[in-house]
Amino acid sequence: MSGNGNSYQKNGGVGVYHEIPNGAEGGMSSKKKTMIGAGVVAVLAIVGYFGFGGSSEPTGASVAKVMEKADLNVKANGELKLFDKQKRFVQEDYDAVSTFASFLPGVAGYFGKPVWAFYVNRGQGISTFGTESKDYPLLEFNAANKAYQLTPYIGFRSFVRGSRGSTSFQSEPFTPSRSRNILDENDDPSKPKRILYVGTNELEIQELDGVHGLTTNAEYFIMPEENYAALVRRATFTNSGDSEVTLDILDGLAKMEPAGGMLDGMLKNMGRTVEGWFGVYHADDTLTMPFYKLSTEPSDEAKVKIEQEGHYLMAFVETEDKEATLLPIVFDTNKVFGKSTSLESPRGLQASSVQEILDNPQYGDAKTSCAFAAVSQVTLQPGENITIASVYGKAHHIDRVPEIAEIIKAPGYIQEKAQRAKTLINNLTASVETNTANPLFDGAVKQMFLDNSLRGGMPTIIGDVEGTKTYDEDPGVKVFHAFSRIHGDLERDYNAFKIEPAFFSQGPGNYRDVAQNRRDDVAFTPRMGSFDVQQFLSFIQADGYEPLTVEAVVYQFTDSAKAAEAAKAVTGDPKSEDTLTKVLKGGPFRPGQLFDLMDLLNITITASNEDFVNTLVAGAEDFAMAVYGQGYWADHWDYYVDLIEAYLSIYPDEEESLMYDTSLRYFFSTATVKPRSQKYILTLTFDGKSKHVQQLESTYYDQDKAKEQEAFRDQNTGLISIDANWQRTPGTSGTAFKSSALAKLFLLGSIKFAMRDAWGMGIEYEGGRPGWLDSMNGLPGMVGSGMPETYELYLLLKYVKSVFDKFDRPIIIPSELWKMVNTTEAALDELEASGYVDAEELTEDVPEELFEYWDVVASARENYRNDVEYYFSGNTTTVDAKDGSKMISRWLDQIELGMKRAAYFTTLGYGDDGSSGVPACFFSYEVTDWALNKNKNSVGLPCVNAKAMKVGRLPMFLEGPVRYMKTIQDDQDKMKDLYQRVLKSGLRDTELKMYFLSATLKGQTYDIGRQIAFAPGWLENQSIWMHMSYKYYLQLIRGKLYEEFFSEMKGGGILPFMDAKTYGRSLMECSSFIASSAFPDPSIHGEGFLARLSGSTAEFMSMWKLMFIGPTPFYLNKEGDVEFQLVPAIPSWLFEDPESDSEPIRDEDGSLTVNFKLFAHIVVTYHNPSGGDIYGEPPKKYKVTMADDSEIDIDGSVIPTDTALEIRRVKPVKSIDAYY
Structure with missing residues (x-):
């Protein structure tokens, strides 16, 4: 903990602490259960109070004097540094600056049970926590906009009644009524100083109150490596005054939800009614182990479930040399807050003492309870402190609570767990330990790796x-992939x-x-x-x-x-x-x-x-x-080539085995894609004055598929076998149909090739969902298509062709697929025989020949899907490598032709006349002629068959050039030209020096989807979407545009090199988006929103790999043997940074160095005597140190086969020194 964070002592001195009676003599009501209720707390007004009793002003040190005493990391000019001595992010005056929300990682170790916990920079931080999902909260889940308002009131609170000599005071640390107003130059300077500390696995807040001579710290972490799930809070109260102080303290939660099934929806929709089930039980005859639960799970069904699980709070004053004694818990909200239903003021406590509350009955029926640990009459000398450790968790039965109590009361237990929580995450992120001249960058690498792993x-x-x-x-x-979760927060x-x-x-x-x-x-x-x-x-x-x-x-x-x-x-x-x-x-x-x-x-x-x-x-x-x-997104397959390339960069010698010798099944979903005749719907336009054709309800839940899966239900367990997830051959003897990896890639490429739009440009969004940019959710309805998928298809087919050419081995595919491929080939023959060639100037209307080709191929695709809707027949066809390669060459020619057409039609938007040269991303299609068929959709609207179409153009989207760059990344001239075009285009935010997700959407129809529904600069509408921006930066370093890449990074495009005050949160943590300069309110330009679990972490780790390892560390030489070569791209300022106050790392010869962990185990050190940039250069020599400390010296840029294979095995090698 920062400041004087040791437990209840300083320099061996211990405050005089009187244990409170545990309440066995009447502190509990005569009823076995007691409980409290409240639903959603409505904060009616913020009424400041200096103390919650009528006391005289105490003496105490000024805030400045208290800050001098505190162990703070301060710059020479007196400002707090961005990171403290524990390398935690520091936010000064956290509750007076722009709001942000984030979370603890929810990682308790492999042999631990986590809780989830979200926090905001308001109140005492933690705004909600619970187990498993938001349906099982200990503190109710509220979305960020409500959490910012409610957390100071319904969350963790501390109430202190103190006396210093003849002067008494009452105070609530962290109360919003005493927040600073940094916008007011005349704000009261005596207000406390508040600081937020964000670590990788802990959150801490600190208040330095000079008026009362009291420094309060509250630290939170997830209990690591235990067989119970809990959130731990350590609240430390330090006497920062110059004289002895005696304190009474209530510290804990203002609202504690009970256990009782899936509560989130009930708390929000029938919160008052559900309180009727609420109760507080007790594990013994004292107030030290309350157990918050419902009597039964709320229901009016014939089957009643008695609730056994419950939530608990146990607290004690930390000790290091003896077993702790549990503190009594105040759970009756009325005893603390009285009639202050907003929970703004502790009116109940104002009217009585802590001891008086404990000596009298508490009640909790039909209302939501609180959970406050109670401390009475603790005396602290100047500099001394007391730490209240509180453990909030869930137990499957009340009998489990005393067992947990015995564990947590052990001397030094909480202190050890707090330290273990930190080392646990450090161990998990050691895989990418990086040491450069910029510690901020090094810390960001570990944080990005952690957040990438959480997603x-x-x-x-x-x-x-x-x-x-x-x-x-x-x-x-x-x-096994541990610690993952959907990015909800x-x-x-x-x-x-x-x-x-x-x-x-x-x-x-x-x-x-x-x-x-x-x-x-x-x-x-x-x-x-x-x-x-x-x-x-x-x-x-x-x-x-x-x-x-x-x-x-x-x-x-x-x-x-x-x-x-x-x-x-x-x-x-x-x-x-x-x-x-x-x-x-x-x-x-x-x-x-x-x-x-x-x-x-x-x-x-x-x-x-x-x-x-x-x-x-x-x-x-x-x-x-x-x-x-639900639905079929068009981009899910886009990432396969990246996965394959990453594998081949480590195992290039295993490519043939992977592609031909694997045996892979086909996933079997319960949804079916409709043919065009059932999803091209004739509807009214928005103004109701005309009709148009939309592609709607593209998929349906297939009851017959569900019946197929139901046949695998085990009659004894009631569970459906995992075999139901895989497509089979028909009959009772049918088995899961399997193909080689290359055959599946060929199948995928064939189908996607048959999904090209009528102009042969984009891949149709015919499954009802768009691609990566899912906020373009209306584009499928506009019969839209995407060029990103075309660029990825181009790369996929090129790869499949290369495998055919390299290994000259056939593949075996389903005969149903071969039928579709043959029809596609015949349609291409027919198109070529028609003599059609593109005119010099293309019109929006699709030429008849291209429309006919599109119709035939789309019908073949639909017929194929109909054939394999439930089963593969089991019949197969062998495709010779040369035939497969020849077919794909023909398809690639067609795709290239479509890409040229896309470059001709290009983009069109407000201020964009299509001359930018920035590759197009999306197209829409208008059905200009149609014929009614006999089908109707789910609401009775008529379906049609399209007879003619014309293409529609859309504005620039960053995804267009990002994906296109993957097709030209080996051509530096083209890469540099496109970089300059994007830089000068409407995709560049010149104010922030970043890149918009899209150019302005002004003038676009709402039909494109929710993207345009947002204000410009917010969410996906022309904001800085960090994931796509990072994809763009990744393409720069992939394309060896090193100067451009590092200029963008150091210029603030990539964390941690953004301005901290503008970004508004830890520079270690990505956001999903940054409010761009297009947003109407300039005060939030550059501010980050939607914490951490962004795909940008994946892009960052790919950048890191290219910076420190290179694109293909293992490769095959001319003889086909594996060799190893490091080809980093490291700028000089990571060896020695004149802008950093950190000392560079030098070797024994004085050469500048950086080092990192390779494969989470091997320490690699680059020795750079010149200190200059190392851009795409291999070392001149290596020294490989083995696990037995023997050394292998290698003169040259390549590590030969025998040693290369040992490096790939990881364990035999300790370190690699690479010399330039």
């Missing part, structure tokens, strides 16, 4: 963990996040998020091999789409003997062995679920936690899991 999951090797074999080499090696209130309160905690993630954020997994964890590539390619469906949600893998024993053998190895008695064997035979499992079952079924485990997990998963098989969700 995509942290790849963890389990099973056969010993040795060096990979997932591909050893079936006992398994990969106070600002992303639309997403239903889930953080499993279990060991190896994880939650589901959105497909595109996970696919992007796992891009470089293999570069950090080489032992995972091709796991990611195989998993995502297996999710490709027969129709060319993918599910919406990716879940963690599950494990299952398909061999009963192996299950019995594994159970025997980890248990110590026959009963446990038999029970565990039945569990393992019963179906799929995840590690966290197994541990919970061990407790539930009283299975005795003799192995350690690590050995238990590793033994069981090593013998089981792993199965990918996903859920359809």
